[in-house]
Amino acid sequence: MLPVTLRSREEFGKTQKQEAKKMTQLKQQKCEACSKNSLPVTEAEIEQLKPQIPDWKIINVEGESRLERVYSFPNFKTALEFTNRVGDEAEKEGHHPALLTEWGKVTVTWWTHAISGLHKNDFIMAAKTDEIYVR
Numbered sequence: 623m624l625p626v627t628l629r630s631r632e633e634f635g636k637t638q639k640q641e642a643k644k645m646t647q648l649k650q651q652k653c654e655a656c657s658k659n660s661l662p663v664t665e666a667e668i669e670q671l672k673p674q675i676p677d678w679k680i681i682n683v684e685g686e687s688r689l690e691r692v693y694s695f696p697n698f699k700t701a702l703e704f705t706n707r708v709g710d711e712a713e714k715e716g717h718h719p720a721l722l723t724e725w726g727k728v729t730v731t732w733w734t735h736a737i738s739g740l741h742k743n744d745f746i747m748a749a750k751t752d753e754i755y756v757r
Contacts, residue, residue, distance in 0.1 A: 648674045648749035653715040654742075662687075662739040671745040678748050680740070681731075687740045688733035689748050693755050698725045707754045715750070717743050 648671065663671065668680070678691045695701040705723045708730060712718045720731040732748050734741040 648746050649753045651746045653717045653746055655716070656734050656736045656741055656743060658736050660734070660737050660741055662734070662737050663742055663745070667742070668740070671742065675745060675748045675752060677752070686733055686738045688731050689740065689744050690729065690731045691748070691751070693728045693730065695726050695728070698723075701726060701728050704728055704755065707757075708751055711750050711754060712747065715743075715747060717747050719747065719751075 672678075672680075675689070678689045681688050681690050693701075693704060695704065701723050705721050705728050708719065708721060708728075717732075717734075720729075722729040722731075730748075730751055732744040732751075733739060734744060
C-alpha cells in the first residue's frame, strides 16, 4: 500500500488529467444550441474557462455579463477583413457577437441573448475569435 501523501499526489494527478480531458481547448469545441432554459456559466466554470482567453474582459452591460475584447489593426481595411472573418465563423457556429468596426480597431462582444448572460458558447467563440486574429 502506498503512503497517504503519495496516494494523494496520484489522486490529484488523475483528477487534473480528467479535468484536462473535459476542458478540451475552447477553440476546438463547437457551440451548442441555446434557449431561454439554457444555464449560464457558473463562477467555477468561469475560473476554468477564462485562462484560455486571457485578453478578454468580463464586463457588465445593463445587468448582463459579457465578454469583450478590442483588437488593433493598421488600418480600416484589415479591421473590416477581420470583422468579416469573425462574422463567417459566427454564421458557421450559429452564435453571433456585437461587432464594432472602426479605423484601426474592432471591438468584439460575446454574450448569449437567450439567457441575458454568459454561456460556454461565448467562451468558445472568444477563443475562435482570438484564433482568427492570429491567422
